[in-house]
Amino acid sequence: MELTLFWLATLLTSVVTLVPLSKSAQWWVRDLDFPRLQFSVVIGLVIILGLWRLDLSQLSAWLILSLNTAYFVYQLWWIAPYTRLYPKEAETETQTSPKHCLKLLNANVLATNRHAKSLLELVKEHQPDILITLESNLWWQQQLAPLAANYPYCLQCPLENLYGMHLYSRLPLHDGQIRYLVEKDVPSMHCLIEVAHNIKVQAHFLHPAPPSPSENDESARAMPSW
The missing domain is CATH 3.60.10.10 (Endonuclease/exonuclease/phosphatase)
Incomplete structure (x- = not known):
């Protein structure tokens, strides 16, 4: 039962990580591009709980941990440029008038x-x-x-x-x-x-229209029809 729960959690982390790789402009696909920090936290919890609760002598346990570790690294790859750990692209001006x-x-x-x-x-x-x-x-x-x-x-x-x-x-x-x-x-x-x-x-x-079903079905630019 516990292993099944971890597989379901891994299915979820797979969806939120792999679906945005699609070039689809559907609003629900592109929405997954944004909460990467939250996804990283969830994936990190799955890894920690997996190390604690899974039987590491089983191949399935290592497969779950490997997949989630790969997803975690991938999400961090997106987040890193927006942290202080990443090199600045422009120097800070100290003598601005x-x-x-x-x-x-x-x-x-x-x-x-x-x-x-x-x-x-x-x-x-x-x-x-x-x-x-x-x-x-x-x-x-x-x-x-x-x-x-x-x-x-x-x-x-x-x-x-x-x-x-x-x-x-x-x-x-x-x-x-x-x-x-x-x-x-x-x-x-x-x-x-x-x-x-x-x-x-x-x-x-x-003020662009958001990619949501109440505004636009797709996040791609809507070409004028007039």
């Missing part, structure tokens, strides 16, 4: 949320150079109107489909555009942010 820094605040407000005052308080507390709101509709645009005093530069795209966006900036914006590159009802914002004299940062802001 504050005048050349850019502070952003990104807020997914949820269109049905009515706590606009809380967001205004966050902006006042953190004083970002750029505020980007996602899911913001006309109601949110009206509630955030007081920001104009300190954030005179903006791009506004209020929508009621949970993909509205607003960009508020205390720094000058150049060549601001609202485009629909992926889907005709999902906007993106593009601009040059003037951080300092003769220094401009090219910025792109997008």
Whole structure:
């Protein structure tokens, strides 16, 4: 009975590790790309429990441990680049001038949320150079109107489909555009942010549709049909 449970656990760890190797764009397949840390913990527990409970004189026990060890190493291979143990791809700047820094605040407000005052308080507390709101509709645009005093530069795209966006900036914006590159009802914002004299940062802001059955059946880019 105990061996059967370990085989069932190994079947589960096999699925969550091997299925994402597929090039399938189905949402449930691509969702398995994300919780790799959680999968690693589960696989690690299977290995530890296996060493404790399995009869190591049996070939099946070693097969279970070998498979899960391989899965564990593979998951860690994905996680390692995002840890401090992995070499940095870029050196840390130690002499950056504050005048050349850019502070952003990104807020997914949820269109049905009515706590606009809380967001205004966050902006006042953190004083970002750029505020980007996602899911913001006309109601949110009206509630955030007081920001104009300190954030005179903006791009506004209020929508009621949970993909509205607003960009508020205390720094000058150049060549601001609202485009629909992926889907005709999902906007993106593009601009040059003037951080300092003769220094401009090219910025792109997008709230892509998630790969979920309520939004998209597939995670692949949906080609416009218009």
